[in-house]
Amino acid sequence: MRVCLEGGYHVLDESTMYISDQRPTAKQLWKQPVGILEVGILGAQGLLPMKMKDGRGSTDAYCVAKYGQKWVRTRTIMETFNPRWNEQYTWEVYDPCTVITLGVFDNSHLGGNSGGGSNAGRDARIGKVRIRLSTLEAHRTYTHSYPLLVLHPHALKKMGELQLAIRFTTLSLANMIYIYGQPLLPKMHYLHPFTVNQVDNLRYQAMNIVARRLGRAEPPLRKEVVEYMLDVDSHMWSMRRSKANFFRIMSLVSGMVAIGQWFGSVCYWKNPITSVLVHILFLILVWYPELILPTLCFYMFLVGLWNYRYRPRYPPHMDTKLSWAESVNPDELDEEFDTFPTCRPHDVVRMRYDRLRSVAGRIQTVVGDIATQGERFESLLGWRDPRATSLFIVFCVCAAVVLYATPFRVVALVGGLYYLRHPRFRSKLPSVPSSFFKRLTARTDSLL
Template structure:
């Protein structure tokens, strides 16, 4: 029992913690520290004022010339080795090249420098492993210049190679630049870091920080109107035709034309997701169903660039397209590949620019702009996020003969911009101190950040997946403008064994307002562009289109270098948010109960008033009721006054930091093992028949109770409608007559008040 209590998670571990990072040293005037954040009235305009300042020794290796060749092999395969104490970094080697060019930067953290000299060696690679020594250049650390942006970049210089200190080699020079700088240096993202000392080959590129941009997504609407001259191979049977359309991996079909005619008519809309630049083709096939088999009647492939781009709901012009049909069969001989006219099809195709292509859940949306850039407004704010560090990360990988380790990096997604920090090798408390900026077009949006373990360092096995460590979300509408929030966010993950804290992510966040009036105006507008409400999609269409959009984004970002892997994109976009689970159902039920608790408390209070439990309250309520009955025009002002007083009263209890995941609200801390096993089950299920039968019966019992509640709600609504239908004459009469009397009374009061005003004015 004691062990269980010791292993139980502490609820305080799941709460947000205020931190005090050393950010003031980046500000010339120190800044002003408030009780719950920085108030930066005098803050510096540097783009790196939200992170702790870190100094690095940068070594830029540009090129070499006139390198000596090996007298035995007659060739030179040069590479450069940069050595600083116990740290070494190597460039790639060139085969048989005496004038190589590397253009590579090395970065060494200042706090890890334990040597007074920097040595740059030029070596000749030997296949046996004994690399020849061509020469070196030595720098004294006390003479290295310091460069702080926005200073101009330091120009590289030619240095003659030395055999020993002070002894110049007769041949060979190398171009170098050495300086001391910060992480704000433009060389920082592309630099080789000492954290990658154990990484070789392609794995080096997997640890660098990168900025990615999501592809520009469009909705492609294909209106299949009709076809003409559809001639089946068997002319004795009338055709039963449908149309299949394909864009990339997306395939949609129309219904089979109800009339068996050579001129079928459909007038159906098929909607796809397309990414710019358009690489896929729109493939249209007219297919005839013959005895449960499909017979291809014609086909055409169309590039997406030929279609009109629509910004509103106005109709676009339709076009006729001639389909192509090729002969098949052994008897046709050489005519098998001959193109023959088959039929033609009538289409109305356009690229919808007035919609926002949803690739993430609407509740956690980070961008609401339509696809067409012509419809964008000016940004109303700037979001700056400093990804400082992580604390207490759990070991994610275990190697034989070696202690467990974690190679962590952080990914942030807001709008179309994705950022990825560099990977810190074998460190449970990594420090990134990287800052990124986004433009804000809607304050009611959310930024998502995730921490992952890199499983592809020096390993080209694509079957491996980067492990999830945790994810957080910050809603911009909960942030005060021009204030820096410095908090440590717990990384909470639900595992088959239960909810677990995987560590903490320390961030500094600032939301800067550019136009207060625009932000306030944005609150009066709907969340999505107008076309989503004028011509909405069905629920099934939205689910399918969102899945296709996520798939396209994952494929395109996976083709970058280094790739942003599919499992990372899917985790940040919540690819599995639609899957049912008992835990989510319970959480949503209790959320509804919490929302309705105010109404239940109000009804209980009215019951106590009716029972005269507190005579003073009952008398005051009757007086208020009498006043509102005599002056019904005071009903709405009284309600608004009451709401105003509640808002003023709750001002002193306002939240002082952004909201974070609540394990009680999500029901993650009270879910039982079987429900967790069901939530982590694959889709379709991989469990045995007995387990599936038990869960199906349990789902039926829950659905039966939901069905009863929904039926009761529908019954009450039908009763309310029946009050005016004279289904029950007495009930309708009792409801209508007092309502009409009250209406006359309101008209009388309004008319009487108008006459009183007229008499006073006269």
């Protein structure tokens, strides 16, 4: 039997969305570091009591930081809601587009703790902070307090604040710029890529190996701490996360919708001055087409300069509105914290299943509409409707002859002026191309 250990891969123990290390396993393939990350864990303030000790609330807090393969842990400050650690740690940075994760926990293994309940003997999570290094300006020290937010089965709670001092120092600006053009993962991931199931299985095994290794350290990091830092449950179903991702997509689409609405107002002359200016710009670009790309690039340059004044002053942190955690339904939270397989009563599971079916039905309808539009486009040349395909290919021949004989400037000028025409020359009925496209056949009639 021959065993081959391929060191050209990077086995992930965390999600690629907030990965902290992209280097291959083999040290011989490591590049030189591009910077130094210095983190000062100053302290925390306003922590909530995590357990009862001698008849009163108490918290024995410590902080854990993880970046790359290096994990660090502060000392435990006993019986205080405002611990001061004042400890500093340093990491070598090989890629600026990475994330450092810091978590605060309550030590339940010191003293005569009497937490009780199902979490007795487990270090309770107080909160977590993620900071992406690419959001840090080089050679600048950030001193800021970050809220520690934790989702509980009943509500979102602010458990306190973590005070940090962070500085990212670049060693070579040229290497930093060069990194931005390189692949995210080592080249073996692209030459012989893993399947999705293999990546998930390797990540689960890597997490267990890391948990066992850190459990033997002094002082030990327990498995629940490692799981919380690595977000091992991020793949589980959550209605809250689904809503958050949906509204993320909607926020992206809203920008394009706003541009479309603005252009529609230009076409319908709701603001005559703006419509006249757009007409003048259009005529200039048609007459001098070589100015189209420079104008577009210069416009993006001006937008970037304008947005510079709105840049974040401190590195972004957990956003409760983005996470849809402030107005989440209590039953949806209970579903998110449910075990797998479920341990809830049958009537609750049936209600959640029916709700999931309704959500999946809407998604099914949207996916079906997208497939219908794609199949209509495909049927233009697919002869599913012989008459429609005949009309389209005849139109293509005529358009080819006209476009060959007519200068491009004339075609662009006529098409643009027709699209920007005044509302009195418009009809409220759909256009001929739109009506023709909607009459094309799709495969929906073949579905059972």
